[in-house]
Amino acid sequence: MVAGRFRFFDARVLRTRRLGPTLTRITFGGPQLAGFASGGRDQSFSLFLPHPGQDAPLLPDRTGDGWHRAWRALPEAERAVLRSYTVRAQRRDPDEVDVDFALHGTGPDDPPGAAGPASHWAAHAAPGDRAVLLGPAFADNRSVGFRPPPGTDWVLLAADETALPALGGILEHLPADTVVRAWIEVPHPSDIQDLPHGPGSEIVWLVREPGAAGSPLTEALESAALPGGTPYAWLAGEASAVRALRRHLVREVGVDRTRVTFSGYWRRGASEEQLRSERAAAAAS
Incomplete structure (x- = not known):
């Protein structure tokens, strides 16, 4: 245990x-x-x-x-x-x-x-x-990050292929009438999936250019027309892309930083062992 x-x-x-x-x-x-x-x-x-x-x-x-x-x-x-x-x-x-x-x-x-x-x-x-x-061993545990606070009017989701399973699980969890705007980056058109979503949801698939060093997610969000009201944002994928998305939402869009959950699932050029060691060192310092 x-x-x-x-x-x-x-x-x-x-x-x-x-x-x-x-x-x-x-x-x-x-x-x-x-x-x-x-x-x-x-x-x-x-x-x-x-x-x-x-x-x-x-x-x-x-x-x-x-x-x-x-x-x-x-x-x-x-x-x-x-x-x-x-x-x-x-x-x-x-x-x-x-x-x-x-x-x-x-x-x-x-x-x-x-x-x-x-x-x-x-x-x-x-x-x-x-x-x-x-x-x-218990369903309510700290390894669940998606937790919209009270007063959320709509949900923003952004992920690459590494976070696609989590995004799919989130869509299945949400009530059908939830207003959702989702952007998903994948390496190949055939990686696009038919994900469950309600009538108030819009999903945009972004296919990464072969050999591209960056992510198309930030540019897509910068040009997007977002709903009014109070959002809750969940961002996951490559660490630098996720940080850029968070900066854009907080600084440019004006989303309260406490309403943004973000997670770097991986980092370009780093193994998971390196990332775990860095997190452990940061926690001990």
């Missing part, structure tokens, strides 16, 4: 389904997932994956809160690959969890070694493959 409200859950791959050129959905199952309590929306969790040649992810003793220090003490080439993901959907009877993966660096034109270990694993995952989830 970790801090009481989160636990480790052993799971296996049940099936996989390709959603587009750079996106795949993996469905996990297993008896332990009966205790996995997704909070919906942008519920995040930690996923532990094996290295090639390993039957299962290598983890230290999981009964105490010192697991992370013990995990870091293991040889990097052997210890379980650790990544953060979002629950796309959860079902009961049987207990299943869907997770959507962005397959960066796994295309036929990508050079060998371009994919990170999680993308490589997801691209080759097959039924029976083992993984471990570190996630919520």
Whole structure:
């Protein structure tokens, strides 16, 4: 058990389904997932994956809160690959969890070694493959970030493909009559999905130019006609793009900064291990 409200859950791959050129959905199952309590929306969790040649992810003793220090003490080439993901959907009877993966660096034109270990694993995952989830044992938990405050008249969503699963979960969570304006950036036209949304919602898909260094999200929002009233904004994706979006909304549009939830799911040129180390160092300082 970790801090009481989160636990480790052993799971296996049940099936996989390709959603587009750079996106795949993996469905996990297993008896332990009966205790996995997704909070919906942008519920995040930690996923532990094996290295090639390993039957299962290598983890230290999981009964105490010192697991992370013990995990870091293991040889990097052997210890379980650790990544953060979002629950796309959860079902009961049987207990299943869907997770959507962005397959960066796994295309036929990508050079060998371009994919990170999680993308490589997801691209080759097959039924029976083992993984471990570190996630919520209670639905109301701190790993759910989408929380519109009272007095919200409409919702603004902006995300790239890494945050697309979370955005989809948010749309499913919202009442059908919610006024929503959403912008979603993807690498390929075939990555565009049919997402659930009500009659008051508008979704704009932005296809990133091949080789583009930046994100088209900021330019799209700068030229957008936004509804009147008090908004709540949720922004997620590449860290520098998310920061630019937040600055625009707060400084140029005049959105109260307390009504903007933003999260850098990844940063160009940095691994998740680097980002986790930086966050840990900042928290300790």
